[in-house]
Amino acid sequence: MSSQKALFLQGPQGSFVVGDKPVPSPGEGDLLIKVDAAALNPLDWKIQKGFTGFVDDFPAVLGADLAGTVVEVGEGVTHFAKGDRVITQGAYTPDRAGYQQYALAVGEFSAKLPPQISFDEGASIPSAALAAGFGLYLDVNESGPGGAGLTPPWEAGGPGKYSGKPILILGGASSLGQLAIQFAKLSGFSPIIVTASPRNESLLKSLGATHVIDRSLQTEALRSALSAATTAPIDLIFDAVSLSETQQAAYDLLSPGGTLALTLPPTINVDSQARKRVFFIRGIAHIPELRKDAANFFAALEGLLANGHIKPNPVRVLPDGLKGVAAGLKELEEGRVSGQKLVARPHETPV
Ligand SMILES: NC(=O)c1ccc[n+]([C@@H]2O[C@H](COP(=O)([O-])OP(=O)(O)OC[C@H]3O[C@@H](n4cnc5c(N)ncnc54)[C@H](OP(=O)(O)O)[C@@H]3O)[C@@H](O)[C@H]2O)c1
The missing domain is CATH 3.40.50.720 (NAD(P)-binding Rossmann-like Domain)
Structure with a gap:
């Protein structure tokens, strides 16, 4: 497992293309997760349309909401172990974004997913919960x-x-x-x-x-x-x-x-x-002055999900894994999604 499929945005106003990318290694405080589901956000189509401030380098990998399985744990992480089902808020950097098969997650910006919530549902939660x-x-x-x-x-x-x-x-x-x-x-x-x-x-x-x-x-x-x-x-x-x-x-x-x-x-x-x-509202865990609040929030969120106090959005899974993301973002842009979160399963990307 050294190479993986990822969805690359070629440039501002550019197209999305599936390509190969190395699987990253977790540093201190990180998890490496197999991305079972990545949710779509309005910010992704806005970036594709040329919105600046989140992505500086292209080709870029987008996707801020991930749910998956821990495959490796970085130094200093004590709360998570290999095999845990987790959700996390990704970042708009190549190794931490959602539209790829394996991604790094900041352990402190992650929460364990209880068994009653599927990966697809779980992916709907991180950014929406954090911003709210x-x-x-x-x-x-x-x-x-x-x-x-x-x-x-x-x-x-x-x-x-x-x-x-x-x-x-x-x-x-x-x-x-x-x-x-x-x-x-x-x-x-x-x-x-x-x-x-x-x-x-x-x-x-x-x-x-x-x-x-x-x-x-x-x-x-x-x-x-x-x-x-x-x-x-x-x-x-x-x-x-x-x-x-x-x-x-x-x-x-x-x-x-x-x-x-x-x-x-x-x-x-x-x-x-x-x-x-x-x-x-700045619902971004990775903003330096919000990191401590974000860590506290994800710790609390884990409990609220486990006891059923917070529930995911209804979800709709897009066809063709990463290849389905571009069409899903178009639906979001055109206001054709109602009451649902669109989700892609990166491992269902046809070869
Ligand atoms: N500040 C932050 O930290 C932060 C974080 C995440 C997202 N955002 C931004 O927050 C906004 C919402 O994001 P989201 O992911 O929650 O969006 P979303 O789920 O894609 O929003 C779609 C929903 O918006 C509703 N809607 C659209 N226009 C409406 C109107 N005029 N009045 C009432 N409802 C309306 C529709 O409701 P009906 O189906 O009922 O018609 C639809 O279900 C986006 O602009 C996003 O970029 C900000």
């Missing part, structure tokens, strides 16, 4: 990456702490939205009001949403639907979509003194008189 978890629970930090500053449900006093307080989640059916709903439920928020296509209502209610509002409603209709769900002020909004129109709607619906968590950089003009805090 960081958005809600990282400390407030006005000068760097931070969050809404809530007490996490895995810490003393955290479970159910926000009972009786409403939360609005825009894009409840997105991968991040589904995780945000589940964290909001663990934190006790009530009601949990989400926007989505009506076809996703039963899925989102099964995760903890109490009210599902049709995502096609414009701001004033949305305001009426919100008022029907709660008379309490909306102090926290998680915008999992964060297109300029959802950002503006969220900002307008937020109560003075409230917090708006965005998953994309802000495009709205923040009125300093309005006393509304707006921040952009």
